[in-house]
Amino acid sequence: MKPRSRRDTWRLLVLIAPSLFWLLIFFLVPLVMVLVISFGQRGTYGGIVWDFTLSNYARFFDPLYLRIFGRTAGIALATTVICLVGGYPMAYFIATRPPRWRNTLLLLLMIPFWTNFLIRTYAWLLILRDQGLVNMVWTGAVHNLFLHLATAYPAATLFSSLAGLTSVPLELFGTNGAIIVGLVYAWLPDMVLPCYAAIERLDFSLVEAAQDLYANRVKSFLRVVLPLTMPGLVAGSVLVFIPALGAYVTPDLLGGAKSIMIGNVIYSQFMSARDYPFGSAISFVLMAIMLIATLIYFRLGSD
Amino acid sequence: MKRERQLKGRRGRWLRHILTAHGLVSYIFLYFPIVVLVVFSFNASRYASAWRGFTLEWYVSLLQDAAIGAALKNSLIVAGGSTVISTVFGTMVALAMERYDFSGKLAFDSLLYLPIIIPDIVMAVMLLIFFVLAHAQLGLVTIIISHVAFNISFVAVVVRARLAYFDLSLEEAAQDLYANEWQTFARVTLPLIMPGILGGALLAFTLSIDDFVITFFTSGPGSSTLPLRIYSMVKLGVTPEINALSSFMLIVSMLLVLLSFVLRKGGEGEIEIV
Structure with missing residues (x-):
């Protein structure tokens, strides 16, 4: 009022x-x-020279940064796609449970989501690093298995080569893959929740109607279920893509020198290079991308 | 209307099994790292990742670590301070947004949502620049200010969700019975939205005590919080004490989140999704 x-x-x-x-x-x-400073310049000793220049934005086209931006976009996109492929069926699963189960399942989904992000990422470090859990099994149990098989069947060279393969740890830590695993883990609930909300609202009698009209399972899914739940799917994708694009902790802990993302560049501009104007320019562009994605999200959400 | 959610037929049964298996695997994926972390925190081995028996040694050494004690104290000051301020301000603004229309409401609403959706590294950078240019001494005060800046929005969202279901006729009834405005608010409105306020406060407390990125950028010497301490321990090399500290924090915040959901649910309706 x-x-x-x-x-x-x-x-x-x-x-x-x-x-x-x-x-x-x-x-x-x-x-x-941040916006004003992004048009300034770095002083000789790291201060800010107030100025109006587009040079900070021009630096984006330096091949070094283009590569980092490309990698960041690729990692964020891969994260979104994996969350989509894994999260949509998960949402469907939750939405088709009896109501008393649904709330419990949602709660179980939300609990890790609201707990400490740094710690959850660190947990993956314990699993993925060279002396981590995966490699403990790989160079331990799996390696021993192939050693046994190789001695039992000396004729089969496959086993001895597999034993050789498993004698060195897998290179998981410090790769783009490790970052993607960490990001998918962190943001999967952001995909599942909007998809769940859309599927839960879906009137399943429409699916029956489609099937009464001789649409098969695939067709009724593609023509009825998918279009009707599309807003949830798009919302989820935006909600995953934005934080993945701005990730800092995940690449810092799970990535290596070869998998630097935009978030790490921003960090180093402020904490080590002391180039506030360039750092501000990157931050501002990141925010602009986020705002555009959010506008798309609200547009589709209001339909 | 009957909503048919079951997939029928033999192929439907297969699909259903695949869907169930996928759901199960997804939940294992969500909880597996947490279980690994907690299990490792009881591992007697200091260096190897292999299991060398059960111990409480790392938890005991946590208790004796003065730096962790100081970090815990800082964390509680920051989380406590920012929760109190943001809960009061957030509840007030939620009441205003749900009850009144005013010019510029849409713009203000957008401003209120921005801290929730902005990437935290960007918000951290913004605040660092602001404090540096304002010549502010970085420390607990700047951390609290920053945490309030994002927590107001979260509290407001949670309280507004509660207010959306509020039956205004209850207030009218109180006023018919000659309660003045203050009495109506204190005796009717406030108790009814209290679960929302408490839920919002718990959420704010959890977000504040768990925050790393924004705290990292706005902290100064001597104002390390627990997540900052964990981060520097991880950077220095993985030690079993981190596993113990992380497990402890994880369990505490899981309990807080659970409590927050129970309060927000308030006995009726579905779980609110923020």
């Missing part, structure tokens, strides 16, 4: 003033500062 009296107007002002103040000073002003 509209504020009806002067007292109402006062009440409204008092209610929003603290948050408005906080968000203006500690969110909007810093946001504008």
Whole structure:
């Protein structure tokens, strides 16, 4: 309702003033500062020279950064696709359970999601690193198995070569793959929840109607279920793609020198290179991409 | 209307089994790393990853670590401070947004949502620049300010979800019975939305105590929180103490999240998805 009296107007002002103040000073002003600084230049000793130059944005086209941006986009895209392929059936599974099960399953999905991100990423370090769990099994149990088989069947060279293969640890840690596993793990619930919401709302009698009209299972899925749940699918993809694009902790802990992402570049511009203007320019572009993706999300969400 | 959710026929049964198996594997994927971490935290071996028997040694050495004690204290100050401030402000703004229309509401609503969707590295950078240019001494105060900046939005979303189901006739009934505005708020409105407020506060506390990136950028010497401590321990090399500390934090925050959901559910309706 509209504020009806002067007292109402006062009440409204008092209610929003603290948050408005906080968000203006500690969110909007810093946001504008980032934009302004991104047109400045780095001083000789790391300070900011106030200026108007597009050189920070021009630096994006340096092959070094183009490669990093390309890799980041690739990793974010791969993460989104894997979350989609894994998350959609998972959402379908949850939505087709009896109602009392559904809430429990959703809760089980949400609990890890709201716990410490750094720690969950660190857990993957324990699994993927050279002396980690996977390689413990690989160079231990699997290696021993092939050694036994090779001695039991000396004629089969396959076993001895497999034994040789398993004697060295798999190179998992520090690869793009390790980052993707960490990101999928972190953001899978962001895909499952909107898909679940869409599938849960789906009127399954429409599927029956399609099948009554002799549509087979594949056809009724492609022509009925998929189009009707598309908004959830798009929403989930946006919700996964944005944080994957801005990832910092995951590539920092699970990636190596060869798998640097945009987040790591921003970090190093602020913490080691002390090039605030360039760091600001990258941050601003990242934010612009995020805003565009969010607008798409709300457009589709309002349909 | 009857909603038929079952896939029929023999091929339907196969599909159903595949779907169930996939669901099961997905949940194992979600909990497997957590289980690995907790199991390793009880492993007696210091260097090898192999299992060398059960021990509580790493938990005991946590208790004796002064740096971890200091980090825990900082974490509690930051989480406590930012939760109190953001819960009060977030609840107030939720009431305003649900009850009133005003010009610029859409713009303000967008501003309120932005901290939730912005990548945390960008928000961290923004705040660092702001504090550096404002010549602010980086430390606990700047961390708390930063945490409030994102927590207001989360609290507001949770409380608004609760207010959306609020039956306004209850307030009218109170006023018919000669309760003044303050009495109506304190005796009717506040108790009814309290589960939402508590749920929002718990969420804020959890997000604050778990935050790494934004804290990392806005902290100064001597203001290390637990996640910062874990991060520097990981960077220095993996030690069993990290496993113990991480497991402890993980279990505590899982309990907090569970409590937050129970409160927000408030006995009716479906789980709210933020």
